[in-house]
Amino acid sequence: MSLDLVSANPFDQFDLDESETPFLPSTPDYALEDDVFSEIEDHSSLGHAAVFDAEESRAKALTSLIEIQEAAVTHGIDPLLILAGAGTGKTKSLTSRIGFLVGSQRVQPHQVLAVTFTRKASQEMKHRLAAMMGPVAKAMDVGTFHAISARLLRDNADRAGLEPNFSVLDADDQKNVVKDCYASLSYGEHIIPPDSTDSRRQVDYAFILDCIEAKKTGRGFPPNFNRGTFLTPHGIEQMYHRYERSKERMNAVDYNDILIKCRDLLRDDEAVRRYYQTLWRAVLVDEYQDTNDIQQEWLDLITDHGQGCYFTCVGDDDQSVYSFRGANIDNILSFADRYPGARIIRLEQNFRSTRAILDAANHVIAGNESRHGKALFTKGTQGSPVLVHEFSEDRGEVSWIVDDIERKLKGGMRPSQIAIISRASMELNGFQPALTMRRVPFTVTAGRKYNQTAEIKTLSAYLRLMLNRSDNAAFEYAIDAKPRGFGKESLAKLSDTARITELPMIDILADQIRNGAIRKAAVEKVKAFIEFIDEIGDDYRLGVPLDEVIRKVIAECGIKEHVQELREKAENQSDRKKADQFRKQASAIEERVEQYLFHAKEQTNIQDFVDSMSLLETDSSVDDAVWLGTIHAAKGLEFDYVYLVGWEEGIFPVVRPDTDLEEERRLAYVAMTRAKLSLLISYAKSRINRTNDGSERRPNVYINDIIEANLCTFKQFH
DNA sequence: TTCTATGAAATTTTT
DNA sequence: TTTCATAGAA
Numbered sequence: 001m002s003l004d005l006v007s008a009n010p011f012d013q014f015d016l017d018e019s020e021t022p023f024l025p026s027t028p029d030y031a032l033e034d035d036v037f038s039e040i041e042d043h044s045s046l047g048h049a050a051v052f053d054a055e056e057s058r059a060k061a062l063t064s065l066i067e068i069q070e071a072a073v074t075h076g077i078d079p080l081l082i083l084a085g086a087g088t089g090k091t092k093s094l095t096s097r098i099g100f101l102v103g104s105q106r107v108q109p110h111q112v113l114a115v116t117f118t119r120k121a122s123q124e125m126k127h128r129l130a131a132m133m134g135p136v137a138k139a140m141d142v143g144t145f146h147a148i149s150a151r152l153l154r155d156n157a158d159r160a161g162l163e164p165n166f167s168v169l170d171a172d173d174q175k176n177v178v179k180d181c182y183a184s185l186s187y188g189e190h191i192i193p194p195d196s197t198d199s200r201r202q203v204d205y206a207f208i209l210d211c212i213e214a215k216k217t218g219r220g221f222p223p224n225f226n227r228g229t230f231l232t233p234h235g236i237e238q239m240y241h242r243y244e245r246s247k248e249r250m251n252a253v254d255y256n257d258i259l260i261k262c263r264d265l266l267r268d269d270e271a272v273r274r275y276y277q278t279l280w281r282a283v284l285v286d287e288y289q290d291t292n293d294i295q296q297e298w299l300d301l302i303t304d305h306g307q308g309c310y311f312t313c314v315g316d317d318d319q320s321v322y323s324f325r326g327a328n329i330d331n332i333l334s335f336a337d338r339y340p341g342a343r344i345i346r347l348e349q350n351f352r353s354t355r356a357i358l359d360a361a362n363h364v365i366a367g368n369e370s371r372h373g374k375a376l377f378t379k380g381t382q383g384s385p386v387l388v389h390e391f392s393e394d395r396g397e398v399s400w401i402v403d404d405i406e407r408k409l410k411g412g413m414r415p416s417q418i419a420i421i422s423r424a425s426m427e428l429n430g431f432q433p434a435l436t437m438r439r440v441p442f443t444v445t446a447g448r449k450y451n452q453t454a455e456i457k458t459l460s461a462y463l464r465l466m467l468n469r470s471d472n473a474a475f476e477y478a479i480d481a482k483p484r485g486f487g488k489e490s491l492a493k494l495s496d497t498a499r500i501t502e503l504p505m506i507d508i509l510a511d512q513i514r515n516g517a518i519r520k521a522a523v524e525k526v527k528a529f530i531e532f533i534d535e536i537g538d539d540y541r542l543g544v545p546l547d548e549v550i551r552k553v554i555a556e557c558g559i560k561e562h563v564q565e566l567r568e569k570a571e572n573q574s575d576r577k578k579a580d581q582f583r584k585q586a587s588a589i590e591e592r593v594e595q596y597l598f599h600a601k602e603q604t605n606i607q608d609f610v611d612s613m614s615l616l617e618t619d620s621s622v623d624d625a626v627w628l629g630t631i632h633a634a635k636g637l638e639f640d641y642v643y644l645v646g647w648e649e650g651i652f653p654v655v656r657p658d659t660d661l662e663e664e665r666r667l668a669y670v671a672m673t674r675a676k677l678s679l680l681i682s683y684a685k686s687r688i689n690r691t692n693d694g695s696e697r698r699p700n701v702y703i704n705d706i707i708e709a710n711l712c713t714f715k716q717f718h
Numbered sequence: 719t720t721c722t723a724t725g726a727a728a729t730t731t732t733t
Numbered sequence: 734t735t736t737c738a739t740a741g742a743a
Contacts, residue, residue, distance in 0.1 A: 117732095117733065118732095118733070119733085144733070145733080146733055171732080171733095255732090255733055256733095258733095259733095290733095321731080322731080322732075322733090324730080324731060324732085325731080325732060325733070423730075423731085424729080424730045424731075425729075425730075425731085426728095426729055426730080429729090429734080432734085483720075483721065483722095485719085485720065485721095486719095486720085487719060487720045487721075488719085488720080489719060489720080490719080490720090519719080521719080521720080522719095522720090630730075630731065631731080632730085632731045632732075633731085633732095654730065654731090656730085667731090
């Protein structure tokens with residue numbers, strides 16, 4: 001049976017009168033523009049050729065599900081919350097539900113919206129959907145909250161009060177904007193001059209940004225907001241306004257803005273809201289426990305408070321670990337209150353870990369009060385006991401674990417089956433040299449790795465500036481990409497002028513060149529830079545392919561010179577090791593640039609491309625390597641052998657005035673449930689590189705809990 | 719003023 | 734390991 005895309009929509013009655021929706025010609029057709037989808041349409045209009053076999057898809061969606069999963073997958077139209085514990089087939093249930101809804105023709109493929117939090121998760125879901133249903137999966141809207149919202153804003157930019165070519169600022173851009181704003185404040189009223197005791201401390205721009213974001217999302221300032229900022233309360237207020245104004249001037253938005261502006265648009269513009277409510281007949285949310293208040297509102301608007309469509313959320317309140325980013329666990333805890341008639345289905349059968357591991361994890365998480373309450377079970381074996389090891393110092397912890405890993409590798413285990421996981425990335429530092437020394441391959445997934453490399457940022461900055469001349473953050477990055485005789489001082493002045501005149505920096509600069517107001521030493525190069533930006537802009541508008549444009553940028557922006565320089569350094573270097581390092585660096589840059597070009601060729605929409613590049617993770621991971629990372633980074637992953645390190649009171653749970661102990665406990669639960677076969681938890685009684693009073697460190701509460709309950713084997717090493 | 723080299727400091731978690 | 738600040742040369 002082939003899917004008829006023209007009729008058989010049970011929601012035809014909801015369709016909007018076209019006259020009400022003047023924006024319809026531009027917005028509604030993204031799904032239909034898709035190659036695959038139009039192909040399907042062609043076939044179905046011919047009457048026969050079943051490109052998409054609904055019956056088969058439905059059958060596929062229902063295979064190899066256990067009873068409770070099937071209940072979730074086949075649930076009707078009432079709002080549904082699938083409480084899926086770790087390792088209980090969460091993503092499988094979600095994709096199967098999509099397959100079921102489409103396969104049973106309750107909704108059509110292009111009426112499906114599936115939102116995730118991370119790029120990786122949306123990638124994964126796309127793959128699974130494609131595997132289950134074939135090319136028709138491409139017709140579905142699958143993406144992160146941010147990606148979907150950004151597209152929605154671009155498609156309705158005029159209605160959202162934006163230019164359609166708005167830029168998206170990444171974390172670095174945000175920080176730079178904050179820096180500029182800070183520099184524009186005057187001492188006295190806004191800034192307390194640092195006194196002698198803290199004169200050496202520098203301004204913490206990231207913290208100022210936190211304050212701004214906190215204010216924006218209505219969370220109120222962190223308690224001690226002038227620590228490291230030297231700002232008066234009034235100064236913070238000023239910073240907030242200037243920051244917002246700067247972005248407006250730049251025709252740019254930050255991550256929060258994407259969600260906020262999208263929420264506002266949906267809330268305030270009835271036609272837009274109704275359009276998307278009508279378009280998306282099935283709305284599915286992954287990792288629902290991580291939604292913040294804005295995302296929750298967004299979902300209510302999109303789904304008409306869960307009543308207008310197949311609204312399905314999958315999540316685990318016990319794995320809510322992003323409150324520092326605004327995630328509100330109450331969203332998942334009060335699902336039933338928010339959506340009357342909602343059904344909650346618990347998935348508690350775990351397919352990942354041994355019973356020993358699950359028993360310990362269950363016991364730890366049971367110590368929390370605010371939760372729906374679940375207990376994982378398995379039909380698998382007991383497995384070897386959870387191990388808790390005490391070391392006298394962190395060096396011992398490192399060397400013992402690395403020894404143990406070496407033993408495992410000699411015993412035939414693959415490095416990729418093994419993970420070392422810590423609360424904060426700092427605790428991983430000791431492992432890297434030790435693993436290198438023993439030639440154990442490893443990859444680190446922590447903190448800064450997500451930041452884009454310099455070359456890619458440079459390329460993106462050029463493109464952003466080309467698309468949006470007002471993007472001062474991109475301008476500052478691009479003009480600084482290579483020596484142009486135009487440095488910090490000049491940039492600061494230009495930034496001031498830009499703030500006063502509210503004109504794009506690049507235009508002011510062009511003007512100053514015409515008026516001869518630029519230093520002789522800089523004139524030629526700066527002029528060439530501006531002309532180059534104009535030139536690629538013209539190229540692009542005339543239809544030169546994006547990868548051609550990028551090639552031009554690569555030739556201009558100094559990357560080639562930099563690579564060349566590294567190669568020369570390698571030649572002139574007598575130290576073989578250092579020479580190799582230079583060569584490696586050079587090839588790494590070239591490789592990344594190649595990859596960027598490759599992505600550029602794939603993309604049809606340049607805005608999507610530029611947006612996504614600012615978030616693309618650097619995927620230089622080795623294939624078969626021991627995985628090192630934080631608990632947050634490990635969420636969603638699984639390994640046969642897991643080492644959880646640094647489980648000392650004070651390090652984990654972290655000590656901060658606003659530490660949420662229930663969230664820390666959830667982190668412990670997330671960490672423990674990563675392990676499939678074997679779990680080892682360790683702590684050290686002393687840790688260098690950590691300022692403390694010299695007293696002995698103690699194991700954390702979670703360790704005590706499982707020791708007391710006799711759920712582990714405890715050993716001391718000295 | 720700009721740019722480079724050198725040394726010091728700093729590190730929760732991230733879309 | 735990476736980022737940041739400062740000093741000194743051009």
